[in-house]
Amino acid sequence: MTDEAESGGSAPAANAGYDEWLDALAAEEGYALVCPEGHGSLPPRRVCPECGASDLSEEPLPAEGTVETYTVVHVPSPRFSDDAPYVTAVAQFGPVRLTGVVREVDGDGGVDVDGDAIEVGSAVEAGVGERETDGGRIVVFRPMET
Amino acid sequence: MTEVRVAGVGLTRFGSHPERTGRDLFAEAADRAFADAGVDRDDAEELNYGNFMGALAEHQGHQAPLMAEAAGVRCPATRYESACASAGVAVREAVRTVAAGDADVVLAGGMERMTNLDTGGATEGLAIAADDLFEVRAGVTFPGAYALMARAYFEAHGGSREDLAHVAAKNHENALPNEYAQFRSEVSVEEALDSPPVAEPLHLFDACPITDGASALVLVSAEYAAENDLDASVAVTGTGQGTDRMALADRADLAATPAAVDAATAAYDAAGIGPADVDLAEVHDCFTIAEVLAIEALGFAEPGEGIAAARDGYTTADGDLPVNLSGGLKAKGHPVGATGGSQIAELTRLLRGDHPNSEHVPDAEVAVAHNAGGTVASAVVHVLEVAE
Numbered sequence: 412m413t414d415e416a417e418s419g420g421s422a423p424a425a426n427a428g429y430d431e432w433l434d435a436l437a438a439e440e441g442y443a444l445v446c447p448e449g450h451g452s453l454p455p456r457r458v459c460p461e462c463g464a465s466d467l468s469e470e471p472l473p474a475e476g477t478v479e480t481y482t483v484v485h486v487p488s489p490r491f492s493d494d495a496p497y498v499t500a501v502a503q504f505g506p507v508r509l510t511g512v513v514r515e516v517d518g519d520g521g522v523d524v525d526g527d528a529i530e531v532g533s534a535v536e537a538g539v540g541e542r543e544t545d546g547g548r549i550v551v552f553r554p555m556e557t
Numbered sequence: 558m559t560e561v562r563v564a565g566v567g568l569t570r571f572g573s574h575p576e577r578t579g580r581d582l583f584a585e586a587a588d589r590a591f592a593d594a595g596v597d598r599d600d601a602e603e604l605n606y607g608n609f610m611g612a613l614a615e616h617q618g619h620q621a622p623l624m625a626e627a628a629g630v631r632c633p634a635t636r637y638e639s640a641c642a643s644a645g646v647a648v649r650e651a652v653r654t655v656a657a658g659d660a661d662v663v664l665a666g667g668m669e670r671m672t673n674l675d676t677g678g679a680t681e682g683l684a685i686a687a688d689d690l691f692e693v694r695a696g697v698t699f700p701g702a703y704a705l706m707a708r709a710y711f712e713a714h715g716g717s718r719e720d721l722a723h724v725a726a727k728n729h730e731n732a733l734p735n736e737y738a739q740f741r742s743e744v745s746v747e748e749a750l751d752s753p754p755v756a757e758p759l760h761l762f763d764a765c766p767i768t769d770g771a772s773a774l775v776l777v778s779a780e781y782a783a784e785n786d787l788d789a790s791v792a793v794t795g796t797g798q799g800t801d802r803m804a805l806a807d808r809a810d811l812a813a814t815p816a817a818v819d820a821a822t823a824a825y826d827a828a829g830i831g832p833a834d835v836d837l838a839e840v841h842d843c844f845t846i847a848e849v850l851a852i853e854a855l856g857f858a859e860p861g862e863g864i865a866a867a868r869d870g871y872t873t874a875d876g877d878l879p880v881n882l883s884g885g886l887k888a889k890g891h892p893v894g895a896t897g898g899s900q901i902a903e904l905t906r907l908l909r910g911d912h913p914n915s916e917h918v919p920d921a922e923v924a925v926a927h928n929a930g931g932t933v934a935s936a937v938v939h940v941l942e943v944a945e
């Protein structure tokens with residue numbers, strides 16, 4: 412499962428709710444929690460952070476998201492020391508935005524090191540990959556053919 | 558409500574002091590504040606102390622009693638933590654305590670020790686102000702988060718790295734005469750543009766440095782100031798705080814900071830002023846884009862227009878509304894848990910006329926301090942006015 416504890420960080424080895432969500436995303440069954448008002452959020456949640464509603468349902472994430480902003484990180488934290496430079500992006504997937512690392516831009520698992528593979532508005536799909544530094548699981552975005 | 562006065566202010570020199578302990582840094586700032594105030598430290602009834610990452614940097618939790626000892630006060634002492642707004646919230650609670658009549662004298666401020674960590678350690682320490690599960694694990698660093706906001710701003714409103722470089726150049730120029738500033742060196746727009754990338758589109762000179770330092774304020778009631786014949790001419794007339802969703806991705810607008818709007822609205826209402834009444838401001842420019850977002854949230858510029866304020870000279874030392882005459886976080890430095898207190902210390906001296914940059918604001922009567930935590934999930938705004 413997750414392996415944050417092996418990274419030398421202080422994060423616990425398991426985060427119920429989050430870990431299951433990441434498992435689902437890895438299985439291409441990613442979901443958002445949605446309240447009756449249509450507000451999206453990510454687990455674990457007991458109430459909608461926007462309106463307080465407690466009636467939250469799991470709704471499948473759309474296959475395609477849209478990049479809203481991104482950055483090319485050159486100075487990483489230790490958990491990403493062997494990954495830098497890398498691209499982190501924020502993309503809208505239906506009722507939620509996800510934050511992830513852009514990957515597989517050249518079709519062979521390569522990493523986008525200069526941000527040329529995407530721009531704001533690009534279509535991406537979300538999945539789960541590993542940090543090069545320590546193998547920790549991370550949300551990744553893959554540019555889609557358009 | 559009791560009127561709150563700033564009786565005295567104290568800072569350490571901001572900079573790189575990797576060998577100095579946190580307790581020594583705060584002791585120096587507190588000592589200066591009591592001396593500046595002419596207040597006996599035995600009169601302090603509370604200590605409100607801000608600190609963010611002391612557990613990582615010094616392996617030291619429970620810092621408030623330690624800092625009470627260091628400052629030589631024996632009174633209830635509490636540590637406040639709101640990331641880079643830690644001292645802002647500590648000061649705000651001190652203001653509320655005095656205003657409510659619960660104490661006549663409160664020592665407030667903060668300390669951060671950072672340069673004893675290596676760059677990776679400091680980067681990791683700062684990143685914990687973001688959502689660990691959904692942001693930090695996806696590679697978001699502190700500069701990276703503001704870079705995401707900068708690109709979103711450019712997409713929404715236009716603007717360029719050159720506009721941001723003007724913010725850096727302005728704040729470095731302001732820091733030149735400030736004896737407490739970390740960087741007292743000019744940076745040209747060209748040098749800022751040519752500096753290496755940290756998290757594109759932000760480069761090294763878009764970012765504040767890693768800094769050690771402490772700030773302290775002696776806040777008193779107007780009655781106490783009068784009874785003790787203190788020279789306490791600056792009043793804190795408004796305080797406000799705002800909170801937003803923790804993760805940047807969960808904000809409706811990636812290029813705006815509504816928590817700071819909420820904080821400013823509350824502070825302005827309490828003071829009975831509006832943004833047009835403000836003569837100068839210290840804002841939380843941890844990155845150049847942060848100053849742009851701050852002046853828009855404070856109502857000094859319309860959304861999308863703050864990007865041009867430094868380039869057009871509106872916020873320069875001789876502009877209509879000087880912003881960050883101290884040098885800001887960018888050049889003065891950013892010991893994160895001390896910054897909110899240092900902003901009020903700088904503004905107090907600017908209003909009193911004993912700051913090296915007071916000559917730029919000789920008739921100023923109203924000043925605003927804006928202190929932010931994380932990607933402005935926390936914001937604190939204070940209004941200072943010349944009371945007499």
Ligand SMILES: [Zn+2]
Nearest residue numbers: 446450459462
């Ligand atoms: Zn809702």
